[in-house]
Amino acid sequence: GQQVMQIPQYQHVQEGEDFTTYCNSSTTLSNIQWYKQRPGGHPVFLIQLVKSGEVKKQKRLTFQFGEAKKNSSLHITATQTTDVGTYFCAGRVGYSTLTFGKGTMLLVSP
Amino acid sequence: DTEVTQTPKHLVMGMTNKKSLKCEQHMGHRAMYWYKQKAKKPPELMFVYSYEKLSINESVPSRFSPECPNSSLLNLHLHALQPEDSALYLCASSQAPPPGGSMTEAFFGQGTRLTVV
Numbered sequence: 330g331q332q333v334m335q336i337p338q339y340q341h342v343q344e345g346e347d348f349t350t351y352c353n354s355s356t357t358l359s360n361i362q363w364y365k366q367r368p369g370g371h372p373v374f375l376i377q378l379v380k381s382g383e384v385k386k387q388k389r390l391t392f393q394f395g396e397a398k399k400n401s402s403l404h405i406t407a408t409q410t411t412d413v414g415t416y417f418c419a420g421r422v423g424y425s426t427l428t429f430g431k432g433t434m435l436l437v438s439p
Numbered sequence: 440d441t442e443v444t445q446t447p448k449h450l451v452m453g454m455t456n457k458k459s460l461k462c463e464q465h466m467g468h469r470a471m472y473w474y475k476q477k478a479k480k481p482p483e484l485m486f487v488y489s490y491e492k493l494s495i496n497e498s499v500p501s502r503f504s505p506e507c508p509n510s511s512l513l514n515l516h517l518h519a520l521q522p523e524d525s526a527l528y529l530c531a532s533s534q535a536p537p538p539g540g541s542m543t544e545a546f547f548g549q550g551t552r553l554t555v556v
Contacts (some may be wrong), residue, residue: 338524362544372482374544417481426472426495427545429481 333420335430343438348405350433352418354380359421361394361401367414375403375416408437445530445548453556454520460551462513462530471513471533472545473505476527488513490536520555527552 334353341378342348352361355427360379364372378394378401385392391404406413415434419427443464452458462471469490474482488507493517496505498538506515513530531545 330553371527371547371549372545374546377544412474426484426487432481434479 333418333428333430335418335433337357337433338431339434339436341436341438342408344410347409348408348412348435350403350416350418350435352401352420353429354399354420356422357398359398361398362419362427363392363401363403364417364419364429365414366417370414372417383434403436408435410437410439441544443530443532443548445528445551447551448549449552449554451554451556452517452520454522456520457516457518459517460528460530462548463511464532464546465511465533466473466546467510467534467545468481468516468532469510470533471507471532473503473513473515474529474531474547476529482529488517501516504537508529519551522555525554 333353336351340348351427360377362377363375365375366372376387376392378385378392381398382396383394389406393402395401396417401418403416413435417432420426446461450458457524459523471488473485475485476482486493486505490508491507493505504521506513506514506516515528527550529550530548534543538543
């Protein structure tokens with residue numbers, strides 16, 4: 330079955346440092362979505378990438394979709410304590426449902 | 440209104456109890472989902488309803504019984520659960536994809552934190 334691998338599982342940074350999480354799929358994805366879940370909260374949609382090689386930015390967050398549509402990354406520049414949470418990628422093959430990666434838990438120390 | 444509302448927020452039930460989780464959205468979404476999330480794990484899909492019909496059941500035990508009374512409501516009926524069923528149960532909704540189109544974002548509710556004792 331479809332698998333979406335996500336690394337690292339956990340990262341602890343100092344405020345102001347950059348952070349990146351990576352997703353890799355065993356199959357070509359029709360699209361990939363990114364969600365953020367704060368501790369004790371629910372997943373909140375961040376963005377969807379559909380096109381090969383697509384790059385999208387949201388303020389300090391940069392999202393990339395690989396040329397082969399099998400990998401994706403989320404990069405946060407100059408982290409802030411408000412960035413704390415678990416970041417999930419979720420990939421979709423065709424019309425199938427989303428398959429979530431295991432998530433990357435980000436801790437930011439002030 | 441871009442909210443998915445779930446009730447109750449917390450539920451403690453015994454293994455012989457029958458209870459129901461409720462989910463409501465008013466965004467006109469025609470796809471609704473139940474996910475189960477254990478601590479420090481990603482959401483795991485349980486059921487998908489598309490246009491009020493069950494389209495996907497991810498081999499979920501029969502002690503979980505979903506129901507979609509109308510396009511805005513989704514229920515999850517619980518009966519004879521086990522302690523290992525304790526988890527956060529998340530409801531989500533999205534637009535159902537048009538033919539040849541891709542899915543849009545999913546909106547998640549805040550979840551029901553279920554404890555089975």
